[in-house]
Amino acid sequence: MAVRVHSAEDRRRQILDAAVRAFARRGYEACRVGEIATEAGVAYGLVYHYFHSKEEILETIFRDTWNLMLEAIEAVEALEEPADVQLRKVIAIVLRTWKVNPDLVRVLVREVTRTPHLQSEVTEIQQAFDALERIVARGQEQGVFGRELEAKLVGWSLYGALEELLTGWVMGQLPGTDDDVLRAERSLFALFTRGLAARA
Amino acid sequence: MAVRVHSAEDRRRQILDAAVRAFARRGYEACRVGEIATEAGVAYGLVYHYFHSKEEILETIFRDTWNLMLEAIEAVEALEEPADVQLRKVIAIVLRTWKVNPDLVRVLVREVTRTPHLQSEVTEIQQAFDALERIVARGQEQGVFGRELEAKLVGWSLYGALEELLTGWVMGQLPGTDDDVLRAERSLFALFTRGLAARA
Amino acid sequence: MAVRVHSAEDRRRQILDAAVRAFARRGYEACRVGEIATEAGVAYGLVYHYFHSKEEILETIFRDTWNLMLEAIEAVEALEEPADVQLRKVIAIVLRTWKVNPDLVRVLVREVTRTPHLQSEVTEIQQAFDALERIVARGQEQGVFGRELEAKLVGWSLYGALEELLTGWVMGQLPGTDDDVLRAERSLFALFTRGLAARA
Amino acid sequence: MAVRVHSAEDRRRQILDAAVRAFARRGYEACRVGEIATEAGVAYGLVYHYFHSKEEILETIFRDTWNLMLEAIEAVEALEEPADVQLRKVIAIVLRTWKVNPDLVRVLVREVTRTPHLQSEVTEIQQAFDALERIVARGQEQGVFGRELEAKLVGWSLYGALEELLTGWVMGQLPGTDDDVLRAERSLFALFTRGLAARA
DNA sequence: GATGAATGAGATTTCATTCAT
DNA sequence: AATGAATGAAATCTCATTCAT
Numbered sequence: 001m002a003v004r005v006h007s008a009e010d011r012r013r014q015i016l017d018a019a020v021r022a023f024a025r026r027g028y029e030a031c032r033v034g035e036i037a038t039e040a041g042v043a044y045g046l047v048y049h050y051f052h053s054k055e056e057i058l059e060t061i062f063r064d065t066w067n068l069m070l071e072a073i074e075a076v077e078a079l080e081e082p083a084d085v086q087l088r089k090v091i092a093i094v095l096r097t098w099k100v101n102p103d104l105v106r107v108l109v110r111e112v113t114r115t116p117h118l119q120s121e122v123t124e125i126q127q128a129f130d131a132l133e134r135i136v137a138r139g140q141e142q143g144v145f146g147r148e149l150e151a152k153l154v155g156w157s158l159y160g161a162l163e164e165l166l167t168g169w170v171m172g173q174l175p176g177t178d179d180d181v182l183r184a185e186r187s188l189f190a191l192f193t194r195g196l197a198a199r200a
Numbered sequence: 201m202a203v204r205v206h207s208a209e210d211r212r213r214q215i216l217d218a219a220v221r222a223f224a225r226r227g228y229e230a231c232r233v234g235e236i237a238t239e240a241g242v243a244y245g246l247v248y249h250y251f252h253s254k255e256e257i258l259e260t261i262f263r264d265t266w267n268l269m270l271e272a273i274e275a276v277e278a279l280e281e282p283a284d285v286q287l288r289k290v291i292a293i294v295l296r297t298w299k300v301n302p303d304l305v306r307v308l309v310r311e312v313t314r315t316p317h318l319q320s321e322v323t324e325i326q327q328a329f330d331a332l333e334r335i336v337a338r339g340q341e342q343g344v345f346g347r348e349l350e351a352k353l354v355g356w357s358l359y360g361a362l363e364e365l366l367t368g369w370v371m372g373q374l375p376g377t378d379d380d381v382l383r384a385e386r387s388l389f390a391l392f393t394r395g396l397a398a399r400a
Numbered sequence: 401m402a403v404r405v406h407s408a409e410d411r412r413r414q415i416l417d418a419a420v421r422a423f424a425r426r427g428y429e430a431c432r433v434g435e436i437a438t439e440a441g442v443a444y445g446l447v448y449h450y451f452h453s454k455e456e457i458l459e460t461i462f463r464d465t466w467n468l469m470l471e472a473i474e475a476v477e478a479l480e481e482p483a484d485v486q487l488r489k490v491i492a493i494v495l496r497t498w499k500v501n502p503d504l505v506r507v508l509v510r511e512v513t514r515t516p517h518l519q520s521e522v523t524e525i526q527q528a529f530d531a532l533e534r535i536v537a538r539g540q541e542q543g544v545f546g547r548e549l550e551a552k553l554v555g556w557s558l559y560g561a562l563e564e565l566l567t568g569w570v571m572g573q574l575p576g577t578d579d580d581v582l583r584a585e586r587s588l589f590a591l592f593t594r595g596l597a598a599r600a
Numbered sequence: 601m602a603v604r605v606h607s608a609e610d611r612r613r614q615i616l617d618a619a620v621r622a623f624a625r626r627g628y629e630a631c632r633v634g635e636i637a638t639e640a641g642v643a644y645g646l647v648y649h650y651f652h653s654k655e656e657i658l659e660t661i662f663r664d665t666w667n668l669m670l671e672a673i674e675a676v677e678a679l680e681e682p683a684d685v686q687l688r689k690v691i692a693i694v695l696r697t698w699k700v701n702p703d704l705v706r707v708l709v710r711e712v713t714r715t716p717h718l719q720s721e722v723t724e725i726q727q728a729f730d731a732l733e734r735i736v737a738r739g740q741e742q743g744v745f746g747r748e749l750e751a752k753l754v755g756w757s758l759y760g761a762l763e764e765l766l767t768g769w770v771m772g773q774l775p776g777t778d779d780d781v782l783r784a785e786r787s788l789f790a791l792f793t794r795g796l797a798a799r800a
Numbered sequence: 801g802a803t804g805a806a807t808g809a810g811a812t813t814t815c816a817t818t819c820a821t
Numbered sequence: 822a823a824t825g826a827a828t829g830a831a832a833t834c835t836c837a838t839t840c841a842t
């Protein structure tokens with residue numbers, strides 16, 4: 001009786017992880033199914049044993065992980081701390097994820113908003129935007145934030161700023177040590193709350 | 201010398217413009233060369249008379265547009281106005297492009313990740329980042345902006361925010377009327393200079 | 401271990417053999433990749449599973465055949481028989497190939513000029529010339545052949561004569577029955593050793 | 601009134617000469633019509649003003665020059681000198697042509713026997729083979745040559761040897777100075793009349 | 801006569817997916 | 822479960838020829 005080195009779930013994960021690396025490297029469209037198999041160290045055909053199509057792999061990556069991030073963000077909201085504290089925590093959650101799995105972040109932030117394949121997922125992405133918008137709006141109601149700016153626009157801008165920093169790290173164009181990440185957290189928070197203007 | 205209905209440069213532009221529309225409609229990968237030809241109202245083969253490959257068309261669109269954008273940004277820098285005025289003008293330049301040519305913006309934002317191997321483009325994009333960083337740094341020297349934040353991080357964040365707003369408009373997820381664009385300009389400027397914090 | 405009807409090497413050969421027949425029938429340029437696949441009884445795409453391009457198929461045919469031919473010629477040289485015997489055997493080897501595989505010869509002689517940019521082939525052909533030259537030179541050292549003629553020129557002339565006879569057979573302009581081939585062997589040998597001159 | 605630099609006939613010749621060089625360099629099939637035009641220094645379309653098709657150019661080259669060579673050979677035959685003298689003269693005619701126009705020779709000898717385009721021309725080539733065969737046969741009748749060898753086979757072999765030497769020169773694989781050509785004439789003549797065999 | 805842009809049929813090549821072992 | 826050969830639709834690209842100027 002041979003030793004079962006891999007359970008079915010292990011295999012699935014092995015392929016998904018490989019796909020994340022492969023998609024991160026070349027982009028979803030340019031990435032060939034064979035590259036995923038090679039990256040995972042399994043046979044070509046096995047990819048299709050666990051997934052129906054290349055697209056299903058991307059969808060699975062998305063669903064499996066985006067929800068985790070949403071849950072983390074919603075957990076922050078649930079604590080009912082002041083909005084600026086929440087804002088700071090959300091920035092930390094998103095940026096620190098990069099330290100844990102930069103390839104995953106890259107796939108999530110870049111492919112998912114840009115491919116027509118995931119129209120069905122737009123709902124989930126929208127939830128992230130909505131959460132950011134909600135936090136800003138709550139801050140305005142609480143008087144922590146000023147009312148001059150539209151919450152929606154701030155949410156989108158913050159999302160874009162986060163995405164760009166992550167991209168810079170993933171692409172190696174911005175230095176991304178632990179310390180850089182911490183500094184970025186503080187700076188981004190400061191930028192979005194106090195702005196660039198010189199203090200009196 | 202006979203009158204030419206179309207100069208070579210006219211034809212090139214005709215095909216490039218058609219490609220922008222076709223890429224915008226279906227995405228680079230999904231768009232067939234035949235569609236570009238049909239959209240341009242020329243024969244299939246003529247596309248290859250003016251460009252070596254479909255990829256070269258995308259490259260050309262990127263380079264041409266970025267160069268125009270860079271020239272505009274550098275023209276702003278050349279005026280030697282205060283950095284906050286410059287910042288505001290650059291935001292306007294970028295966002296108003298959406299008004300002028302939404303298809304073009306759609307292609308730029310959707311396909312920017314498709315051309316990571318066209319490392320030559322990165323140079324141009326990098327120059328845009330550098331310009332934003334320069335303006336922020338100059339503002340800090342002038343005392344218009346505080347010195348607390350790293351210019352580089354602010355530059356990247358602003359780029360990301362701009363790109364995300366354009367994406368939202370392109371994808372139809374953010375309302376993008378003339379008025380929305382004007383408001384977004386003002387708001388983004390306010391966000392980056394004064395931040396969200398409630399005023400005393 | 402399951403029994404495989406076709407090993408990878410079998411399939412490769414199956415496609416190469418089909419390509420030889422297809423190239424022989426229509427010529428390399430006129431032959432379509434689909435014809436090779438049909439001739440081999442496999443799907444279109446499988447041809448590209450085993451070869452990168454149509455040109456690689458032709459190259460492979462050339463290299464494989466030349467290597468076999470070279471081995472045969474070198475085997476003759478290794479026997480250390482008198483040079484005239486070696487010369488006769490080499491002539492036989494080359495001309496009898498026509499009997500064994502006329503399609504192959506047809507491709508080799510018809511397409512040899514099509515691959516001038518495949519300079520790698522030239523190496524192998526050059527080795528054949530060298531072998532012929534060596535045999536002649538050895539005969540001159542052994543005193544079997546006279547020293548009046550340059551070995552190199554004789555080698556080239558013999559190669560040309562052999563190729564032209566094969567061409568004549570391939571093109572159907574010379575009768576090429578078994579008997580004709582045998583007579584040609586004897587005659588060519590006689591021509592190159594004793595010449596045309598009337599005997600005293 | 602502008603000076604007529606080029607007569608129509610001049611232009612035709614200019615294009616034909618360019619085609620000879622282009623065909624010689626890359627082979628008929630691989631040679632593009634545009635290369636002929638560039639080589640001739642004329643506009644693309646002008647090629648089609650003087651010739652109906654690429655194939656017609658090859659045919660024209662063939663017809664224009666092959667007949668000249670045939671006439672030269674037939675002139676040799678007409679002199680009614682001994683067959684060995686005729687043989688020597690024919691060898692000289694063919695080899696010396698190389699000095700005059702190696703590219704032309706290359707196209708004539710290589711393309712013409714191998715392309716299916718010129719089936720109609722086979723007649724003319726056949727005449728060259730026939731002439732060689734006739735000279736050999738006449739020598740046998742005259743007692744200058746032995747009767748052991750079939751005249752047809754000798755004719756083909758000589759044609760092949762000539763072709764190969766020309767190819768070697770054209771391809772730069774054989775040294776081809778005036779002196780080399782003269783020596784080759786003598787040697788080929790000696791080879792075909794007296795053979796390689798050591799003299800008693 | 802001269803030009804070179806324009807045409808489009810038809811070729812090669814790619815690659816997601818299937819399937820026999 | 823695991824393998825990788827097999828499939829073929831659909832894409833990109835080529836280039837001889839035409840034609841308007």
